[in-house]
Amino acid sequence: MNQLEKEEYLREYALLKAKGKPFFPYAIAKDSAMAVITLIVIILMSLILGAELGPKADPTTTTYVPRPEWYFFFLFEVLRIIKPPEFVPMATIGVPTLCMILLFLLPFYDRSAERRPERRPIATAAGILTIFAMAYLTFLGANAGSPNEIDMAPPADLKGAALTEWNQGRLVVAQSGCLACHQIGENGNHGPGPRLTHIARNLPAAAIAQTLRNPTAPMPSFQRLSDTEPEKFNAMVQFLGSLK
């Protein structure tokens, strides 16, 4: 906006404002009605949906799938879509940070004087597109099963019971939250734990089992799993032991 446009706007605005009504009681009446609706909605949601409390936090659990609040689903989905490890920080931090910077600076790069949405086609289209993209990502994030899936084909030479065990191990590892800290193939987070894609090259299966039972913090111990459900534990070890 140049000086002329600014002055024109201020003049136009002063005229519209002079024709307007006082905030009290006219605008405040609408605001209060809206406040009452807001309160009613919150109360109804509380009464209908309640406030469930899940099982107590247990740092040693091995089968919990983390899910964020629904309005973070889109972020979650971005994380699922972008798999290559060198892009993960970009997806989780880079994209949101960039979006926030773009949002902060909006008034400084969109400087035209026009305000009607239909005469600002780029801004309006970008806004609508953003809304649809967020809605779509939220929808995908909401319907995604476990974020912890390991997309990996079994080694070709596995057959029969060994193959079943391998698949079970893959499932248990995927559901045990390992991917929150480790990367396996294309899945999982970059850190803080080391990458497990080729873990069996350095560690024999027995050493892997040892680490699972007796890990260094913050990794949870799988001792309990190995006591209560040894077949699951052994499947995990078998699966991890196949990662050459």
Place this chain on the structure above:
Amino acid sequence: MPRFRLPTPSRPAALQSKAKRPAGANGPSGPVETAAEGGIHVVDWLDERTSLSGGLRWMMFRKVPKGTNWFYTLGSATMFAFLSQAVTGIFLAMYYDPSPTRAYESVRYIVNDAFLGEFVRGMHRWGSSVMVILICLHMARTFFFGAYKYPRELNWVIGVALLILTFAMSFTGYLLPFDQRSYWATIVGVNINGTGPLVGPYLSDFLRAGPEFGATTLSRFYAIHMMLVPGLIAALMGAHLYLVAKLGTTAPPWMRAEREKSLIEDEV
């Protein structure tokens, strides 16, 4: 045709309402009047010392432009949702205990035993969703109406800061019940934070109160959730509202002021 009517007879003296007379030199004449006078005195006393009435008049009797519609209530509805969160949050804080060993039990006490506990916790929990929806709708309104343009750029910037802080509230509050869902989601969230460039690892360490998720992490989240971020939000909301009153709210973009012909001189 002029119509003629007889004047209605006056009511009998006993039924006539007596005109109120202002208190004379000998003071107010009844308890109601005494109370009213007392109220005026208190207000006058305050105003003489603070001059608040000017500001109040400035805020309440400013004009909103022609065409202001229901879309303009979204901002104040967001503020109302925040106030509701503040009030329900205070009641939750009366019972909540931010230690890793007791947090879960204290929330369970709120839900199962405290009077209206589950209701208040439900309001706080779903109120956060309502606030997030309202803030997004309000932002969409100001975006599509071009309300972020001159002279309201700064108010947009403050608004984006409020948006980020609202998400920070949600993130820190999610851990507090300390059930499985909140614990694991937060672990992942903090780890994601840690992958960020430069400040990422420091931010994660700050949130966790150390390199690992430990005993003080929960109380740190609690302090951030109930003091740091709400304080910032309240302060920025004040600035946001001050600017709203100072600059006035926009008229809908399709409104045009019609000029009075007599005022336009240079039209040929």
